[in-house]
Amino acid sequence: KQEVTQIPAALSVPEGENLVLNCSFTDSAIYNLQWFRQDPGKGLTSLLLIQSSQREQTSGRLNASLDKSSGRSTLYIAASQPGDSATYLCAVRQTGYALNFGKGTSLLVTP
Amino acid sequence: EAGVAQSPRYKIIEKRQSVAFWCNPISGHATLYWYQQILGQGPKLLIQFQNNGVVDDSQLPKDRFSAERLKGVDSTLKIQPAKLEDSAVYLCASSFLAQYEQYFGPGTRLTVT
Numbered sequence: 584k585q586e587v588t589q590i591p592a593a594l595s596v597p598e599g600e601n602l603v604l605n606c607s608f609t610d611s612a613i614y615n616l617q618w619f620r621q622d623p624g625k626g627l628t629s630l631l632l633i634q635s636s637q638r639e640q641t642s643g644r645l646n647a648s649l650d651k652s653s654g655r656s657t658l659y660i661a662a663s664q665p666g667d668s669a670t671y672l673c674a675v676r677q678t679g680y681a682l683n684f685g686k687g688t689s690l691l692v693t694p
Numbered sequence: 695e696a697g698v699a700q701s702p703r704y705k706i707i708e709k710r711q712s713v714a715f716w717c718n719p720i721s722g723h724a725t726l727y728w729y730q731q732i733l734g735q736g737p738k739l740l741i742q743f744q745n746n747g748v749v750d751d752s753q754l755p756k757d758r759f760s761a762e763r764l765k766g767v768d769s770t771l772k773i774q775p776a777k778l779e780d781s782a783v784y785l786c787a788s789s790f791l792a793q794y795e796q797y798f799g800p801g802t803r804l805t806v807t
Binding site for chain 1: 698727734735736737738739742750785787792793795796797798799800801803
């Protein structure tokens with residue numbers, strides 16, 4: 584059974600800092616990995632999708648990497664802003680299955 | 695392109711009552727998912743449809759939960775009777791096909807008292 588773990592559970596940083604969120608999974612036979620953002624009381628917004636054959640994906644100030652063999656992914660946020668405050672969820676998909684989520688990292692960026 | 699629509703957004707019921715949630719996926723998306731997200735947890739899949747057929751319902755508590763996707767478009771999720779532990783956000787998502795990116799609706803927040 585695939586287990587997805589996100590560390591840290593919560594993080595508070597001052598505005599302007601670069602930060603890294605970590606995601607690990609127990610079964611490396613994944614189809615792809617997706618990072619989501621969730622604002623309070625809202626649904627999930629997809630940030631980045633990395634296919635199993637890819638090593639990283641970039642979108643603006645966000646960069647996600649994938650090391651399938653070691654069961655790890657990182658989400659790098661450059662020059663953090665207060666508007667980045669949200670919960671970030673990592674989810675993996677194995678062939679034929681739906682997404683398997685971690686518990687998320689709650690991020691607070693202070694002005 | 696319109697996103698995934700869900701209603702109601704909020705619902706408060708007493709335990710042992712019944713409740714139903716509705717989801718309208720993105721047009722043309724064959725795969726539809728219902729997830730349950732308990733406070734402080736990541737979403738957990740309840741059921742996955744491919745068109746109007748069930749692909750995976752292994753984590754659906756079938757003694758009280760039911761779901762259908764008639765005509766392969768809209769879907770409803772029902773709980774009868776509700777328990778206190780059913781308090782959660784119920785998220786609907788859709789994708790073009792199962793292996794494609796999923797798009798989520800805003801969710802329905804259920805409180806069972």
